[in-house]
Amino acid sequence: MESTGLRVALRIWVALVLLFLFVPIAAIILYAFNKSTIESWPIGGFTGHWFSVAWHDSQVREALWLSVRVGLFATGLALVLGSMVAYALHQFRFYGRDGISLLLVLPIALPGIITGIALNSFFSFTGIQFGTLTVVAGHATFCIVVVFNNLIARLRRVPGSLAEASMDLGARGWQTLRFVTIPLAATALVSGALLAFALSFDEVIVTVFTAGAQNTLPLWIFGAIRLGQQLPEVNVVVTIVIALTLIPVILAARIAGSGAVTR
Amino acid sequence: MIEVPTPEQPAAAGSQGSQQAPAVYVAGLRKSYGDVTALNGVELAVAPGEFFTLLGPSGSGKTTLLRLIAGFERPDAGTIELTGADVTGTPPYARDVNTVFQDYALFPHMTVAENIEYGLRVKRVPKQQRKQQVARALDMVRLPGLGARKPSQLSGGQRQRVALARAIVNRPQVLLLDEPLGALDLKLRQEMQLELLRVQREVGITFIYVTHDQEEALTMSDRIAVMSNGGIEQIATPVEVYEHPRTPFVAGFIGVSNLIERDGDQITVRPEKITLLTEHDQAPADTHVEGGQVTDVIYVGVLTRYVVALDAGGELVVSRQNAGHSGATVTRGNQVRVAWRAAQAFTIPR
Numbered sequence: 094m095e096s097t098g099l100r101v102a103l104r105i106w107v108a109l110v111l112l113f114l115f116v117p118i119a120a121i122i123l124y125a126f127n128k129s130t131i132e133s134w135p136i137g138g139f140t141g142h143w144f145s146v147a148w149h150d151s152q153v154r155e156a157l158w159l160s161v162r163v164g165l166f167a168t169g170l171a172l173v174l175g176s177m178v179a180y181a182l183h184q185f186r187f188y189g190r191d192g193i194s195l196l197l198v199l200p201i202a203l204p205g206i207i208t209g210i211a212l213n214s215f216f217s218f219t220g221i222q223f224g225t226l227t228v229v230a231g232h233a234t235f236c237i238v239v240v241f242n243n244l245i246a247r248l249r250r251v252p253g254s255l256a257e258a259s260m261d262l263g264a265r266g267w268q269t270l271r272f273v274t275i276p277l278a279a280t281a282l283v284s285g286a287l288l289a290f291a292l293s294f295d296e297v298i299v300t301v302f303t304a305g306a307q308n309t310l311p312l313w314i315f316g317a318i319r320l321g322q323q324l325p326e327v328n329v330v331v332t333i334v335i336a337l338t339l340i341p342v343i344l345a346a347r348i349a350g351s352g353a354v355t356r
Numbered sequence: 357m358i359e360v361p362t363p364e365q366p367a368a369a370g371s372q373g374s375q376q377a378p379a380v381y382v383a384g385l386r387k388s389y390g391d392v393t394a395l396n397g398v399e400l401a402v403a404p405g406e407f408f409t410l411l412g413p414s415g416s417g418k419t420t421l422l423r424l425i426a427g428f429e430r431p432d433a434g435t436i437e438l439t440g441a442d443v444t445g446t447p448p449y450a451r452d453v454n455t456v457f458q459d460y461a462l463f464p465h466m467t468v469a470e471n472i473e474y475g476l477r478v479k480r481v482p483k484q485q486r487k488q489q490v491a492r493a494l495d496m497v498r499l500p501g502l503g504a505r506k507p508s509q510l511s512g513g514q515r516q517r518v519a520l521a522r523a524i525v526n527r528p529q530v531l532l533l534d535e536p537l538g539a540l541d542l543k544l545r546q547e548m549q550l551e552l553l554r555v556q557r558e559v560g561i562t563f564i565y566v567t568h569d570q571e572e573a574l575t576m577s578d579r580i581a582v583m584s585n586g587g588i589e590q591i592a593t594p595v596e597v598y599e600h601p602r603t604p605f606v607a608g609f610i611g612v613s614n615l616i617e618r619d620g621d622q623i624t625v626r627p628e629k630i631t632l633l634t635e636h637d638q639a640p641a642d643t644h645v646e647g648g649q650v651t652d653v654i655y656v657g658v659l660t661r662y663v664v665a666l667d668a669g670g671e672l673v674v675s676r677q678n679a680g681h682s683g684a685t686v687t688r689g690n691q692v693r694v695a696w697r698a699a700q701a702f703t704i705p706r
Contacts, residue, residue: 254461257428260448261455262475262526272478276465 175240209302377440469503
């Protein structure tokens with residue numbers, strides 16, 4: 094049993110850490126409703142005006158749409174490639190299996206700037222036009238890892254005897270995949286996809302090096318802050334991005350928590 | 357009582373038996389994992405409808421043999437036949453064999469009914485027919501009305517029954533059971549032993565049962581194959597295996613190891629066949645008598661075990677029923693004589 098004093102101290106400590114993490118975010122959300130264009134305290138009054146400005150800004154709209162498209166494509170690509178690799182590595186034993194496993198996870202350990210520069214010189218070298226596709230390819234490098242990691246962790250937790258039982262009862266490989274393996278891995282796939290989308294949606298570094306003339310939403314925000322002209326609009330957009338990013342992350346956490354294989 | 361095949365008959369039937377092919381016949385089976393030899397040239401034949409047990413300590417190869425018959429793994433050498441047809445290279449889904457797994461391996465995302473009908477579903481049996489068979493299987497394992505539950509909502513004993521129902525609903529030629537009662541407590545295990553025997557007699561399916569529990573093997577089996585180090589030590593009826601162990605290993609693994617050496621031969625006598633005599637007791641007629649000293653007395657309820665160090669060398673365990681009529685109390689350090697009839701002692705062949 095810890096003493097009351099210690100308990101109180103611990104609570105204050107936790108509160109401080111949470112404040113440290115969330116005060117900046119709260120400030121941005123607050124300033125999104127600021128009447129004045131200057132960020133001063135206390136704020137000059139509440140207004141929804143900047144939401145309307147941002148909504149009608151065609152640059153913001155295009156950037157948002159591009160981000161969503163890139164996120165969806167990258168996630169889709171990652172789902173197909175990541176789950177196939179995870180299944181293969183889990184199911185079959187072959188020479189170089191551990192090496193491949195390491196190579197797959199490496200991109201997420203590498204700093205984004207290395208991935209970015211590497212892709213940039215590769216695309217320049219091969220003469221591939223920078224555009225939506227190059228951004229998707231760049232994002233897919235880390236989205237695949239997220240999907241792969243999520244899925245293989247789940248597959249490892251599913252007892253091997255389940256697939257054997259399925260075969261034993263007369264199911265062929267594809268029937269076992271469809272009736273047993275995929276249903277048991279479904280929640281891991283969904284949470285992996287949501288996480289991949291969230292990562293893609295706010296990615297900056299890799300995007301800078303792989304994007305052509307277009308801006309994704311994070312790139313637009315980055316540019317607007319550097320120019321310093323549209324700060325209230327940036328605050329609005331960031332607030333929306335926070336909301337959009339939080340939803341899939343919360344969903345992913347919930348699904349991963351509840352969908353685990355029960356004993 | 358069930359009919360017990362004589363030990364010679366099914367083994368002699370071989371692969372081309374004149375009357376009826378054995379339900380399972382394996383010959384020359386070898387399997388190793390890296391440097392470890394799991395099976396070392398195993399041959400056996402299981403008669404149709406037989407309750408056949410593979411008994412041995414862990415690492416003796418019994419589970420490997422079961423997995424080879426199920427088709428989960430391929431042998432390095434040898435053949436496997438089911439009712440006369442070679443299935444050595446056949447994948448598990450094409451073998452008319454079902455398995456009850458040690459961890460039950462119930463599908464956690466399916467209900468009990470969905471688990472049981474799985475085999476019928478992948479074989480595209482019509483839905484109506486599936487429903488009836490599932491209901492019948494649930495009745496047979498005495499779990500009527502539990503079809504809508506998830507496996508996680510069941511007790512260990514209930515899961516065991518579901519695993520059994522999921523296998524027998526397919527009416528396989530052979531049912532393989534891999535230590536199916538290992539995870540249950542003693543009381544439940546004894547209950548399930550009887551239950552398994554009842555089901556086996558009802559459906560008439562050949563059972564191949566893996567266990568390391570000698571008592572379980574003796575209680576349930578028509579015949580037992582005692583395994584050690586990837587080979588078969590002896591295949592015989594429970595009585596045969598118990599009373600006439602063919603190797604020192606069998607003598608030691610089944611029951612209490614009562615091995616002594618006399619005139620260069622290894623002799624074994626079961627503890628309950630030995631009479632303990634104190635000073636004034638008369639030795640029964642036609643018995644072999646030896647003197648010794650009691651080194652330990654172990655009371656186990658129905659009987660008491662005495663460990664006797666023999667004057668002629670070696671040590672024997674003698675058990676005596678606690679029926680209340682037995683003579684003088686024997687305690688540690690007492691000088692006693694032990695006696696057994698020559699027919700009860702068994703010389704282990706070299």
